[in-house]
Amino acid sequence: xxxxxxxxxxxxxxxxxxxxxxxxxxxxxxxxxxxxxxxxxxxxxxxxxxxxxxxxxxxxxxxxxxxxxxxxxxxxxxxxxxxxxxxxxxxxxxxxxxxxxxxxxxxxxxxxxxxxxxxxxxxxxxxxxxxxxxxxxxxxxxxxxxxxxxxxxxxxxxxxxxxxxxxxxxxxxxxxxxxxxxxxxxxxxxxxxxxxxxxxxxxxxxxxxxxxxxxxxxxxxxxxxxxxxxxxxxxxxxxxxxxxxxxxxxxxxxxxxxxxxxxxxxxxxxxxxxxxxxxxxxxxxxxxxxxxxxxxxxxxxxxxxxxxxxxxxxxxxxxxxxxxxxxxxxxxxxxxxxxxxxxxxxxxxx
Numbered sequence: 001x002x003x004x005x006x007x008x009x010x011x012x013x014x015x016x017x018x019x020x021x022x023x024x025x026x027x028x029x030x031x032x033x034x035x036x037x038x039x040x041x042x043x044x045x046x047x048x049x050x051x052x053x054x055x056x057x058x059x060x061x062x063x064x065x066x067x068x069x070x071x072x073x074x075x076x077x078x079x080x081x082x083x084x085x086x087x088x089x090x091x092x093x094x095x096x097x098x099x100x101x102x103x104x105x106x107x108x109x110x111x112x113x114x115x116x117x118x119x120x121x122x123x124x125x126x127x128x129x130x131x132x133x134x135x136x137x138x139x140x141x142x143x144x145x146x147x148x149x150x151x152x153x154x155x156x157x158x159x160x161x162x163x164x165x166x167x168x169x170x171x172x173x174x175x176x177x178x179x180x181x182x183x184x185x186x187x188x189x190x191x192x193x194x195x196x197x198x199x200x201x202x203x204x205x206x207x208x209x210x211x212x213x214x215x216x217x218x219x220x221x222x223x224x225x226x227x228x229x230x231x232x233x234x235x236x237x238x239x240x241x242x243x244x245x246x247x248x249x250x251x252x253x254x255x256x257x258x259x260x261x262x263x264x265x266x267x268x269x270x271x272x273x274x275x276x277x278x279x280x281x282x283x284x285x286x287x288x289x290x291x292x293x294x295x296x297x298x299x300x301x302x303x304x305x306x307x308x309x310x311x312x313x314x315x316x317x318x319x320x321x322x323x324x325x326x327x328x329x330x331x332x333x334x335x336x337x338x339x340x341x342x343x344x345x346x347x348x349x350x
Contacts, residue, residue, distance in 0.1 A: 004062045008038055012068045025079055028071055039065050045078040048251035059281050067083065093289040108345045109221060109334055112322045113203050116223050119247045123240065125225060130186035130203055133166055136175035142188045143264040144297040155182055158207050179207035184264065187226040187313060196309055197229040203318070214330045221318040228294065228304075228311035234267075237291055237312040243273060249325070255286065265292025265313065278324065289316030 015028045032038050043062050046054050050119040063257050083093070117127050139162060141153050150156060169177065188201035193252075203223040210216040227236065245253045253275035262268040269292055272285040291314035299309060326345070328334075333341050 005042075005060055008042065009064050009067065012038070013071060016071050017061065017067075019075055019079070020295050022079055022083070025076060029143075032068055032072070034045075037066050037175075039068075045160065064273070074317050074339065088293075091268070096343045104347055105343050106232070107334075107342060108322045108326055108328070109318055111345060112250075112318050112325070113223065113247065116244075116321075117201060117203065118199045119244055120225065122247075123199075123243065128186055128190055128202050130180075130183070130189055130202065132180055132207070133160075133169050133177055134180040134185045135169065135171045135177055137172040138185045138188050139178055139182070141172075141182055142298065142301045143182075143184055144295050144301070147261045149263065151181060154209075156209050158209060175194055181208050183222045183224045184313070184315070186296075187224065188302060190226070191228065191299075191304065196304070196311075198311070199229075200226050201225050212332065214332070217319070217331050217335065219335070220331070222315055223318055224290055224313060224315035226294075226311065226313045228309060230308045232293075232310040232312060234312070235291070236294060237314065239289065240312075241314060245273050245275070248321075249273070249275045252276045257291065260290065262292055264295050266295040267293055268292030271314070271316070279327075281324070288320060289314060291315070292344075 005032070012032050015031070019025045019028055020284050030037065043058075046058055046061075071185065072111060082138045095233050121127070122347055134153070139157075140149070145151060158179040158299065164177055167179055171177075183202040183206060185205045186293065187200070188205070189201075190198060190200055201223065202225070204221065206220060206222050207219055210218050212218065225240075227240070238255075240256075241255055246257055253273060255271060255273045257271055259267035260268050260270040268290065270287055271291055276282045278284075278286075291312065294311040296312055298307075299311075319334060322328060322334070
């Protein structure tokens, strides 16, 4: 019987070695361990052996079976590993040179956003992001926006139902939740948590009930800045914006600030710029954003009581900048995920 077991083991080893697929594996396993397999047939021979030989022979059969099962286990792991590698596609050669930045593409909004952050970080601005879901108090009341202001109308702002509760977005009272209409909410939360000096940039997605056309979309991106400290003036604001546009577009760029009204600034200004780098638009003043000195009521709502504290805020649309700098004439292209559009913007290209 022992010599017969050696023969069985060797035949099993040869069969298992030749297995190359899961189907072959299942067939071989059935022939060896199945109901009509080799080991089942061997066990049927035990009753015909002398009584004193049965225990040792049974142990020998089980030991041989255990060795065969271990080989089958290793073969199955090998097959599964090959299947996993095949599902991953062509193998990667780690010795190949990496793809250059010239061959990597980047969404134009991401490129502009990263460039804005880079420029302002060189001026000491920290980037702070916040929740896209906010409350009326942080989106409107804290920013000195009266209840009668058109921006608070449900034709302009996305409101959540009164029954909605969002645990990780704090409220001041029983105001409703909204999709933020501006990233100024980040400035409010920052001032409530920190004392001056403050110098932050708050880029992010905002939402408004706009009709969809070539220049309007209900979802877009803003980038707002806030500086709060002692003896901050309009001159500081103008210098910061002038530096930014020269770095973003070119040294021949210039800006102008026109008086305007915003509930959260006093005084407030519209910002226009022009640059010879804009081709056909080089001689035109182009409106690009708003800015102004932070209104006293905004400071009061954030607990800033000192008369020595002053500050300014500014904001601009990232889509607007990208359309001007890249000559894009339809805002909808940013959100269509068309690879033909995206391939025009290489990572290394500003």
